[in-house]
Amino acid sequence: MSDGTKRLRNLLLTLGVGAIVAVALALVGGTGGAKLNDSLALFAIWGIAAVSLNLINGTTGILSLGHHGFMLVGGYVTALLILPEDARQRISSSARSEMTPFTLGLSVEGWFDALGLHVLTTPETLWVRFLIALFFGGLVAMAFGLIVGIPSLRLKGDYLAIVTFGFGEIIRLTASTSLFKPFTNGALGYSGVPSDFGKSLWWTFALLALTLFVMTKLKYSSHGRALQAIREDEIAAEAMGIGLARHKVMAFALSAFFAGVAGGLWVSYLSAARLDFFLFFLTFFFLVAISVGGTGSYTGVLLGVAVVVFVQQYGDPLERTYSLATWFGLIGVLILAAGIGAGLYRRDRRMRPVWHPLVLGLIGIGAATLLVAIVGQNWAMFDGTFQAFGMRRILLAVLLIVIMAVRPEGIMGRAEFSWAWLLRERKDQPSDEERAQDAWLSGSEMDKEKERARARSDDPLPRSLTEEESPGAHPLLERGTKPKSDGGRRRKRGDDEGSS
Amino acid sequence: MSKTAARASARRYPWGWILGLGIPLLVFVRIWYLVAVVGERELASFIGAALLSLQLGSLYALIALGYTMVYGIIRLINFAHGEVFMVGAFISYFLFTGAPFALPWALLWSIVVAWGVMFVLNLWRGRMADPVVLGGGAATLALLAVVLSTSPVNWLVAMLLSMLTTGVLGVLIDRIAYRPLRGAPRISLLITAIAVSFFLQNTGLIVFTRNQTPFRPGTAWTDFLQFDVAGGTVYTSRLVFLIPIVTAVLVVALTLFVTRTRLGKAMRASAQDAEVAQMMGVNVNRVIATTFLLGSMLAAAGGVLWGLNFGSLNQPAVMGILPGIKAFAAAVIGGIGSLPGAVLGGLLLGFLENFVTALFPRSGDFPGITEYKDTFAFALLIVVLLIRPSGIVGEDLSEKV
Numbered sequence: 011m012s013d014g015t016k017r018l019r020n021l022l023l024t025l026g027v028g029a030i031v032a033v034a035l036a037l038v039g040g041t042g043g044a045k046l047n048d049s050l051a052l053f054a055i056w057g058i059a060a061v062s063l064n065l066i067n068g069t070t071g072i073l074s075l076g077h078h079g080f081m082l083v084g085g086y087v088t089a090l091l092i093l094p095e096d097a098r099q100r101i102s103s104s105a106r107s108e109m110t111p112f113t114l115g116l117s118v119e120g121w122f123d124a125l126g127l128h129v130l131t132t133p134e135t136l137w138v139r140f141l142i143a144l145f146f147g148g149l150v151a152m153a154f155g156l157i158v159g160i161p162s163l164r165l166k167g168d169y170l171a172i173v174t175f176g177f178g179e180i181i182r183l184t185a186s187t188s189l190f191k192p193f194t195n196g197a198l199g200y201s202g203v204p205s206d207f208g209k210s211l212w213w214t215f216a217l218l219a220l221t222l223f224v225m226t227k228l229k230y231s232s233h234g235r236a237l238q239a240i241r242e243d244e245i246a247a248e249a250m251g252i253g254l255a256r257h258k259v260m261a262f263a264l265s266a267f268f269a270g271v272a273g274g275l276w277v278s279y280l281s282a283a284r285l286d287f288f289l290f291f292l293t294f295f296f297l298v299a300i301s302v303g304g305t306g307s308y309t310g311v312l313l314g315v316a317v318v319v320f321v322q323q324y325g326d327p328l329e330r331t332y333s334l335a336t337w338f339g340l341i342g343v344l345i346l347a348a349g350i351g352a353g354l355y356r357r358d359r360r361m362r363p364v365w366h367p368l369v370l371g372l373i374g375i376g377a378a379t380l381l382v383a384i385v386g387q388n389w390a391m392f393d394g395t396f397q398a399f400g401m402r403r404i405l406l407a408v409l410l411i412v413i414m415a416v417r418p419e420g421i422m423g424r425a426e427f428s429w430a431w432l433l434r435e436r437k438d439q440p441s442d443e444e445r446a447q448d449a450w451l452s453g454s455e456m457d458k459e460k461e462r463a464r465a466r467s468d469d470p471l472p473r474s475l476t477e478e479e480s481p482g483a484h485p486l487l488e489r490g491t492k493p494k495s496d497g498g499r500r501r502k503r504g505d506d507e508g509s510s
Numbered sequence: 511m512s513k514t515a516a517r518a519s520a521r522r523y524p525w526g527w528i529l530g531l532g533i534p535l536l537v538f539v540r541i542w543y544l545v546a547v548v549g550e551r552e553l554a555s556f557i558g559a560a561l562l563s564l565q566l567g568s569l570y571a572l573i574a575l576g577y578t579m580v581y582g583i584i585r586l587i588n589f590a591h592g593e594v595f596m597v598g599a600f601i602s603y604f605l606f607t608g609a610p611f612a613l614p615w616a617l618l619w620s621i622v623v624a625w626g627v628m629f630v631l632n633l634w635r636g637r638m639a640d641p642v643v644l645g646g647g648a649a650t651l652a653l654l655a656v657v658l659s660t661s662p663v664n665w666l667v668a669m670l671l672s673m674l675t676t677g678v679l680g681v682l683i684d685r686i687a688y689r690p691l692r693g694a695p696r697i698s699l700l701i702t703a704i705a706v707s708f709f710l711q712n713t714g715l716i717v718f719t720r721n722q723t724p725f726r727p728g729t730a731w732t733d734f735l736q737f738d739v740a741g742g743t744v745y746t747s748r749l750v751f752l753i754p755i756v757t758a759v760l761v762v763a764l765t766l767f768v769t770r771t772r773l774g775k776a777m778r779a780s781a782q783d784a785e786v787a788q789m790m791g792v793n794v795n796r797v798i799a800t801t802f803l804l805g806s807m808l809a810a811a812g813g814v815l816w817g818l819n820f821g822s823l824n825q826p827a828v829m830g831i832l833p834g835i836k837a838f839a840a841a842v843i844g845g846i847g848s849l850p851g852a853v854l855g856g857l858l859l860g861f862l863e864n865f866v867t868a869l870f871p872r873s874g875d876f877p878g879i880t881e882y883k884d885t886f887a888f889a890l891l892i893v894v895l896l897i898r899p900s901g902i903v904g905e906d907l908s909e910k911v
Contacts, residue, residue, distance in 0.1 A: 073697050075704075164896050168587050168700045172838065173895060176888035179835070187881045290831070294708055301701060399720065400712035400827075407709035414702045415690040 013442045020429045028219075035211045047211065048279075049323040054214035055275045057315045058221045060296040061308055062268030065225060067297070068306035068424075069234065070261045071241030073171040075293055076158055076178030077269050082288035083154050083181060084147035084270020085277035086194055089203045091118050091143035092136075092278075097202030106198060108191035118142050140207050140278070144217075148270040154181065155266020159259035166244070178293065185285055199284035208279030217275065221268050225308050226426070228264070237261055241306075291403065295322070298410045303420050310422030317409075321402050328401040335383050335392040342379030349373035540869050550873060554742025559868035560861070561750045565819060567860020568757035572812035573837035574844070574852040575764065576805030582781040582847035583801050585696055586688065589703035591809060592834015593710035594680055596826055598810025599725070599817045600718045602665070602672035606727045609662040613655075620654035623671060626678040629803070665727035669814040673807040680806025681799050689795065707830070714826025722825055725817035732818055753815050760811055761853055764804060768849065773800060781847065832884060839891035845901025854902060862886050 038046055059081060066074040090113070098114055101107045118139040122130040130138055158177045162170055185194045207213045228234045236257050239247040248254050277283045299318045304310025332340075349372035356364045386392060413420065425431070544551045573595055580588045611619070628638065628647035635643050654671075657663075663671070687706045691699050726732070731752045736745050768774035779787040780797045788794045816833065817823050836859060844855025863883050872878035894901060 071697075073700060161892060161896060165899075168585075168696055169842075169895055169899070171697070171700055172587060172835075172842075173892050176835070176839075176891055180885045180888050183884050184882065188877045291708075294704065297701060297704065398716045400715045403712040404709055404716075407705045407712065410705035411687050411702055411709070414694075414698050414705070415687075418694060418698045 059272035075175035078292040079178035079181035080269035081273030084151040084273030088147035088274030089283040108196040147274040151270025152267040159262030205281035304422030306424040309427035325402040339383030346376030552742035553740040563861040563864040567857035571856025574841040577841040578852040590706040592830030595809040596830035598676040599813030602668040605668035616659035624651040676810035677807040680802040836887040839887040845903035851903035
């Protein structure tokens with residue numbers, strides 16, 4: 011298959027799957043339950059935010075922990091601009107309102123009214139106003155992203171992470187001060203934000219697709235390659251002529267823009283804007299999604315977001331009320347699992363599990379606990395029930411700890427999903443383009459002569475050894491042993507030094 | 511390049527002197543302006559604010575020591591340290607409120623603490639099967655089981671027990687979460703620390719409480735205290751003596767440990783170069799465990815004093831975050847990796863939060879800067895990191911731990 015047909019096939023496959031997804035979404039929107047609808051919308055919204063965070067964390071290799079701050083900015087701006095008239099009336103008539111007439115007058119509808127565009131002030135064209143509000147939210151968040159990006163010029167690694175965390179918290183803490191109260195309405199926030207968009211699968215998934223499109227296009231553009239070069243080695247990247255400052259600030263700004271859009275959708279999803287919707291747990295969830303799915307891989311991040319949303323939406327059985335005996339048994343099962351896991355994890359030289367006495371003791375305690383719970387279901391000490399709020403978050407935290415210890419690059423690593431991978435396409439045949447490049451790159455006729463001679467002779471040595479002998483071997487011959495370009499299996503991830 | 515330039519300019523301009531003398535001068539002028547010219551405030555209110563700053567600054571210093579020690583040795587910003595502080599406060603709370611426990615609970619607690627005692631003795635004796643280690647563990651177990659199941663506990667005993675228990679928790683965190691990642695990129699380690707912090711917050715919600723908890727152990731140290739000075743009255747509490755004194759005792763003990771003992775020497779060696787220290791026969795993993803033990807113990811002490819100071823504990827999911835991150839800021843401001851730097855940074859942050867807000871009080875239309883109090887730490891952190899990442903006590907001046 012030539013390149014052209016392959017590209018056409020991939021495009022057709024993408025479009026076909028997109029059409030199937032669209033039909034499925036339409037069916038869910040029409041007939042699926044509200045919970046499924048909400049979960050999918052949440053997946054799309056958090057997907058936008060996580061993918062945008064991945065631009066900083068995964069592609070550029072800067073750990074940023076202030077994403078909830080950008081989302082807050084975008085969310086509040088969107089909410090303020092789209093807030094319907096009756097909600098504004100309620101705020102202005104409320105005694106506890108912190109808004110001024112000026113800030114209450116900030117609305118896209120009002121602007122269109124002033125411009126005389128009455129077509130765009132009808133309820134039917136709410137989507138136009140919402141898109142404009144989202145865009146403004148993104149822009150303001152982008153401005154904040156530019157500000158937060160500035161310290162990245164001086165700082166690296168964990169210090170920068172703490173500073174971004176500090177910025178995120180500063181944004182949240184100052185949003186309720188008297189300086190910004192007129193814009194955020196203090197601790198009350200806004201209620202009555204139209205939820206037609208945050209809960210609509212069409213809009214959320216369309217924006218997710220747009221975000222993914224922009225991000226993947228960026229990843230494989232020269233700017234994206236520059237960002238990846240910065241992740242791998244800042245000094246080398248700078249030596250190659252990549253402007254560190256420009257690229258890092260650009261990454262922050264773009265990421266903040268999409269975080270602002272996600273914030274706008276999040277506000278619409280919750281149909282209210284309050285400061286406690288934008289706590290650190292959001293950034294933590296995205297961090298889990300990125301780490302689980304694969305740092306630097308956008309499709310992997312979506313996989314991680316699916317995991318997080320699933321745990322968050324369908325993990326509520328974990329937080330129901332159960333009898334104490336059940337909890338006791340659950341703890342026993344956990345201890346048992348931890349013991350067995352620890353025993354299987356540690357292997358001796360022949361890869362047999364090592365059953366250390368401590369591990370055996372752990373297993374014994376777990377089994378005993380489980381036994382007691384089963385035998386003593388009706389004992390007096392197990393009278394009563396218990397409800398464990400926060401179990402889902404604990405599960406996510408444990409997931410993150412385990413992932414960082416066992417597979418720090420995540421499920422997908424840095425590889426992206428591709429049709430070629432799905433169809434098990436062989437990579438050892440060069441494409442037309444690669445052939446052309448090879449022909450151009452291959453050196454003088456003398457080299458080619460040497461190659462032919464080498465190809466004729468039956469070389470007893472393995473390919474790798476001969477390659478090391480002559481680094482100038484023909485690229486066509488190297489093809490079979492060429493290491494994969496994605497660093498998916500590599501453990502090292504943008505090693506970094508502190509700023510000091 | 512920038513480093514040498516900065517050093518050269520530092521030689522040319524004595525910034526230390528300019529700031530060290532200029533800022534106090536500005537503060538005095540401002541106080542004089544507020545007291546004598548405007549006449550809104552009394553001198554006594556500033557003395558009260560200074561005492562409060564000292565109190566809070568000591569607390570930040572206690573927490574910051576844990577950050578700075580861990581950072582000095584494994585270069586990890588221990589994001590979970592604030593949560594360790596929270597756990598310490600809650601453990602002491604449950605000790606002094608529920609003290610004569612049912613025997614199973616008393617036994618469970620005694621086992622944990624006895625294990626901690628054995629761990630500490632093991633650091634000193636070198637092996638677990640030592641008679642001193644085993645005897646110490648057994649004695650602690652027996653004594654604690656009897657005491658906890660029979661008599662109530664006062665706040666000081668609760669604090670000491672909480673320190674031991676929380677120290678064990680710190681060691682466990684290191685063993686379970688951080689040790690598998692030795693040698694991994696520092697960012698992975700930081701992400702794990704964030705996960706541990708999140709885990710502890712939500713586990714605290716389940717295990718401890720979901721509500722704000724009153725913290726009143728019924729000691730005379732929390733009594734109010736007032737005295738007349740400079741024509742006004744200073745309102746404070748006896749804690750203004752207790753907290754700095756406890757902090758000073760713990761800091762002196764820590765400094766003696768680090769400078770005078772073999773293990774302290776091993777800590778300093780590991781902080782300088784862990785690999786070489788290992789080659790010289792230092793058991794680096796044990797040193798790191800000791801660091802976590804000491805840091806967590808100090809954090810627990812800080813938690814108990816924090817509870818005494820505010821009279822209540824915030825709910826577990828939020829209690830540790832702000833004090834933790836502020837103490838980290840204090841450690842960076844003072845110069846991370848340095849013990850005196852952490853104390854200095856903590857005190858400085860305490861003064862910035864309470865004394866500086868007192869310098870700009872609410873008057874007329876101006877709402878005052880109290881509502882921005884929590885952002886000072888972050889702002890100062892960012893400024894210090896941008897201008898002088900080595901902190902006040904620069905790297906080469908300080909004694910690294």
